[in-house]
Amino acid sequence: MPPHEGLVHPQEYDWRDSNIELINSDIDHKVKFQSAASEPAWNNGTVGNQAGLFVWRIDDFEVVPWPREKTGSFHEGDSYIVLHSQQVKGDAEMHLIHDIFFWLGRATTQDEAGTAAYKTVELDEFLHGSATQHRELQTSPSDAFSALFPRLKILRGGVRSGFTHVETNDEPQRTDNLLRVFKHPSPTAGRDAILVHEVEPTWHSLDEEDVFILDKGDKIFVWQGRKCSPMEKLKAAQVVQDLTIAKHVNVEVLSQEEARSKVIVDCLGGQSLDFGTRFECARPISTASERNVKKLFRLSDTGGHLAFNLVKQGNGIGK
Structure with missing residues (x-):
């Protein structure tokens, strides 16, 4: 008897049998929103409903509100999330637009930075995907981020990391x-x-x-x-x-x-x-000439094949 006879061969994998098609679907966003809505840091009835500036610091994988009196002050050993919500006039009525910045200190840990990035995406889901996300580095703050504060103050030290237990202010x-x-x-x-x-x-x-x-x-x-x-x-x-x-x-x-x-x-x-x-x-902090030039690319298949082209570069790139 041939060696292959009598064997049960596994069915060949077909991605169409998986749930990958649900990515970015209404169901996907509903699931993510429910997860985001369970975060007490912004599930307080104010975030997403009122204009203002909201700041949180990552502390042991938790999103902790930053005291109002310390707004504009950041520790180089930490990661932060900053939400700027402002009211603008639309075609029919006033509505809120949101910008989310996750700020990474020079000495922040990888797990703090990762938590800040993950929670930024989660906050965007909580705002129904209407926010613009920005990644901010201590050594090269953007003009948009700097404009949020009358004075940007960077302090030494920070809180410990949940994985590595590094205490940047334990001195x-x-x-x-x-x-x-x-x-x-x-x-x-x-x-x-x-x-x-x-x-x-x-x-x-x-x-x-x-x-x-x-x-x-x-x-x-x-x-x-x-x-x-x-x-x-x-x-x-x-x-x-x-x-x-x-x-x-x-x-x-x-x-x-x-x-x-x-x-x-x-x-x-x-x-x-x-x-x-x-x-x-x-x-x-890096000078303007030392910063990387911003570049906007477009990925499209409108011509029948996938194309990746440079649209614009420089600081004049808008939303």
């Missing part, structure tokens, strides 16, 4: 905190767009083109680089004002051109440096 309490205040590098971000980055409290972090705020706990120093702009000085003063609301401490503002500014350099470990030392340190 001895620092006495000194050094903030770097500088103008957003993008020419389209707006004249008043200012970034505030917490940097390593050392003289190596100083740069003559920016303003630095040294918070020593019992006193605040402001170091104005000789090439900083008037706008950066003004915005730094606003940051200092916010800091002094929580605690009443003395503030001393010093220009790099003043001999006494050497006091700040000394506090940052630069006792051996001369007064005329030049300070230069790259900003913790």
Whole structure:
């Protein structure tokens, strides 16, 4: 008897027998919406119904509301989801449009970033697929993201990850905190767009083109680089004002051109440096020329075959 006789051969796989055809169907979206609706972070009757800015931080795979008073502040060790809902006038009546940004800090973990991306898609489903999704990196914030906040502040540290249990803020309490205040590098971000980055409290972090705020706990120093702009000085003063609301401490503002500014350099470990030392340190953000050029491609089979073509490139790409 031939070896193949009497054997039961498995039926050849046919994708049409699977449920792949349900992907992106009404049933698929209903199932995903039910899952999204179970997320307490946005199932509160406000999200999707009212205009506003909503921020959540990823904490141990959970979507945790970010305090209103901390809006605009992000930790480089974390991932966040930001929803901007605004009311616009349509053909017949007013309606909401939504933009969802998932922001990834420079030191965020892979599982935090993955959770933020997954939950962003889930939030879009909750909004019935009407949102525009944006991926934001700490080192290259988009103009649209920066425009959401009067001041974008990046702080060190973060929460631990659920997989790796990495504690980015598990370190001895620092006495000194050094903030770097500088103008957003993008020419389209707006004249008043200012970034505030917490940097390593050392003289190596100083740069003559920016303003630095040294918070020593019992006193605040402001170091104005000789090439900083008037706008950066003004915005730094606003940051200092916010800091002094929580605690009443003395503030001393010093220009790099003043001999006494050497006091700040000394506090940052630069006792051996001369007064005329030049300070230069790259900003913790890419310049406009260093960013990748945006490109819009179109995938279509209208001509009878699948074609993938470049439609437009540059920062002028709209929705």
